[in-house]
Amino acid sequence: MEIMMQIPDLTVKHLGAPTIPSPLTGVKFIPENATVIYAKDVNEVEEELKNTGKISAFEAAGPREKIYHDPSWTHAAILTAGGLCPGLNDVIKGLTRTLMLRYNVPIVFGIRYGYQGLNPAFGYEPMLLTPDSVDSIHEDGGTVLGSSRGRQDETIMVETLKRMNIKLLFCIGGDGTLRCAHDIALEVERRGLNISVIGIPKTIDNDINYIDKTFGFETAVYATGPVISAAHNEAKGAPNGIGLIHVMGRDSGFIAAYATLANTHVNYCLIPEDPFSLYDGEHALLPSLERRLKLRKHAVIIVSEGAGQHLFKEDSEKRDKSGNKLHHNIGEFLRDTITSWGKESNIDLTVKYFDPSYLIRSLPSNGTDSVFCEMLAQHAVHCAMAGCTDVVIGHWNDRFTYVPIPVATSSRKKVDIESGLWDSVKSATWKY
Numbered sequence: 447m448e449i450m451m452q453i454p455d456l457t458v459k460h461l462g463a464p465t466i467p468s469p470l471t472g473v474k475f476i477p478e479n480a481t482v483i484y485a486k487d488v489n490e491v492e493e494e495l496k497n498t499g500k501i502s503a504f505e506a507a508g509p510r511e512k513i514y515h516d517p518s519w520t521h522a523a524i525l526t527a528g529g530l531c532p533g534l535n536d537v538i539k540g541l542t543r544t545l546m547l548r549y550n551v552p553i554v555f556g557i558r559y560g561y562q563g564l565n566p567a568f569g570y571e572p573m574l575l576t577p578d579s580v581d582s583i584h585e586d587g588g589t590v591l592g593s594s595r596g597r598q599d600e601t602i603m604v605e606t607l608k609r610m611n612i613k614l615l616f617c618i619g620g621d622g623t624l625r626c627a628h629d630i631a632l633e634v635e636r637r638g639l640n641i642s643v644i645g646i647p648k649t650i651d652n653d654i655n656y657i658d659k660t661f662g663f664e665t666a667v668y669a670t671g672p673v674i675s676a677a678h679n680e681a682k683g684a685p686n687g688i689g690l691i692h693v694m695g696r697d698s699g700f701i702a703a704y705a706t707l708a709n710t711h712v713n714y715c716l717i718p719e720d721p722f723s724l725y726d727g728e729h730a731l732l733p734s735l736e737r738r739l740k741l742r743k744h745a746v747i748i749v750s751e752g753a754g755q756h757l758f759k760e761d762s763e764k765r766d767k768s769g770n771k772l773h774h775n776i777g778e779f780l781r782d783t784i785t786s787w788g789k790e791s792n793i794d795l796t797v798k799y800f801d802p803s804y805l806i807r808s809l810p811s812n813g814t815d816s817v818f819c820e821m822l823a824q825h826a827v828h829c830a831m832a833g834c835t836d837v838v839i840g841h842w843n844d845r846f847t848y849v850p851i852p853v854a855t856s857s858r859k860k861v862d863i864e865s866g867l868w869d870s871v872k873s874a875t876w877k878y
C-alpha cells in the first residue's frame with residue numbers, strides 16, 4: 447500500500463496542441479490518451495483503486511497522427527553526456543535516420559562532448575549528422591559525438607539552441623544528464639521558446655527509477671560472462687585460488703547481480719545494497735571464504751564498485767567533474783585484504799584480480815540491446831515531434847513510456863534485497 451501512495455504525478459509536459467498531420471506512412475498511430483499502467487499486478491491495481499479511486503499510468507510512447515513541430519522548419523540536435531555505455535552509437539544512428547528519413551527533418555546536429563558542445567566557450571563545432579554519415583557507427587562502441595562530465599550554464603546552452611534554431615534536443619545520458627536536460631527545459635519554458643527537450647536514458651548501472659530496462663546493461667552483463675569464466679579457470683588453476691572480479695555500479699549492484707545469475711561460477715556477489723563485513727557477523731566474508739576454500743580449494747567473488755564502502759576508515763571525499771562521489775576501490779582493497787589475511791591465517795592462497803570495467807563499458811551493443819536502441823530512438827523522435835518536453839523515454843511493463851524527467855531523477859534505482867532477483871542471487875551463491 448505504501449508503494450502505491452508514493453506514485454508521483456506522471457503527467458507529461460506538452461509545448462502545445464499537435465495540429466500538423468504526421469508525415470509517417472505505414473505505421474499504426476496510437477491514440478493521444480494511450481497509457482501504460484503503473485501497477486505491476488492485479489493486487490496493486492486493486493490496492494490503488496481502493497486507496498485513491500484511480501489507477502496511475504504513464505503516457506504510452508508511440509507515433510501520433512498529429513504532430514506539433516513542422517518537420518520542414520525543424521532542426522534537431524543530439525548529445526551524449528556522462529560515462530560510456532554500449533549502444534550510444536545505435537541510438538544516435540536511430541535518431542538521425544528516423545528524423546531525416548521518416549519525418550523529413552532537414553538538419554540534425556551532433557553536439558560534441560556533451561553539454562560542453564552547447565557552450566561556445568569550448569569552441570566545439572557541431573557535426574552534421576546524415577543517414578550516410580551514421581551508416582556504420584553502430585558497429586563501434588563509445589560515442590561518435592564524444593561525451594563529458596561537468597556543469598554548464600543552462601542560460602548559455604539555451605542561447606545556443608536558439609541561435610542554431612534547434613527545436614528538438616535529444617540528451618542521451620544518465621541521471622545527471624537528465625537533470626541538466628530538465629534545467630534546460632525549464633529555461634526554455636521561462637523564455638517561452640518552443641523547443642522539445644527529450645531525455646534518452648543511458649545507464650550501464652541500470653539505476654534510473656521508473657524505467658525497468660535501459661540499453662547497454664544487457665551487453666554489460668553478457669560481456670562479464672567470459673571474465674567470470676576466466677576468473678574461475680584461474681581460481682581452479684592454483685591451490686586455494688580466488689578469482690576476484692570488480693565491475694561497475696557506483697551505487698547499484700545490478701551488473702554484479704545479473705552477471706552472477708548469468709554465469710553461476712560466482713560464489714560471492716557483493717553489492718552496495720546488502721552490506722557485508724570482513725571478519726565478524728552473519729555476513730562475514732573471510733570466515734566463509736575459509737570454509738569454502740577448505741571444501742572446494744577455489745572461489746570466485748564478484749564485487750560492485752559501490753560495495754563495502756563502509757569498510758574504509760574514512761569516507762571518500764573525491765568527486766568526479768559532475769559531482770558524483772568517487773568511491774574507494776573496493777576491488778583492490780579486497781585483493782590486498784584477502785592476500786594479507788591468507789598470510790596471517792596460514793592459508794596458502796592466491797588472488798587473481800580482474801577489473802573489466804572500461805572494457806565492458808566501451809563495447810558495441812549486442813543483438814537484443816541493439817534492437818532496443820533502435821526502438822528507443824524511434825520512440826524518442828515520435829515523442830519530440832509530438833511536442834512533448836522535459837520527458838525521458840522509459841520502459842515499463844514491457845512497453846515504451848514517457849516519464850517526466852523530475853520523476854525519473856527523483857531517486858536512483860537500486861537492487862531491492864527483498865526482491866526475487868536478490869533471492870535468486872542468494873540461491874545461486876552458496877553459503878559456506
Ligand SMILES: Nc1ncnc2c1ncn2[C@@H]1O[C@H](COP(=O)(O)OP(=O)(O)O)[C@@H](O)[C@H]1O
Pocket residue numbers: 527528529560561594595596597598619620621622623624625626627629648767768770
Ligand atoms: N544535478 C544536476 N543538474 C544539472 N546538471 C547536472 C546535474 N548532475 C549532472 N549534471 C550534468 O550532466 C552531465 C552528465 O552527468 P554525469 O553525472 O557525469 O553522468 P550521467 O548523466 O551518466 O549520470 C554533466 O555535464 C553534468 O554536469
Ligand SMILES: O=P(O)(O)OC[C@H]1O[C@](O)(COP(=O)(O)O)[C@@H](O)[C@@H]1O
Pocket residue numbers: 527528529530620621622648649650651694695696751766770807
Ligand atoms: O571513470 P568515469 O568515466 O568517470 O566513470 C565511472 C563511472 O561511470 C559509470 O560507469 C556510469 O556512471 P554515469 O551514469 O554517471 O555515467 C559508473 O558505474 C562509474 O562509477
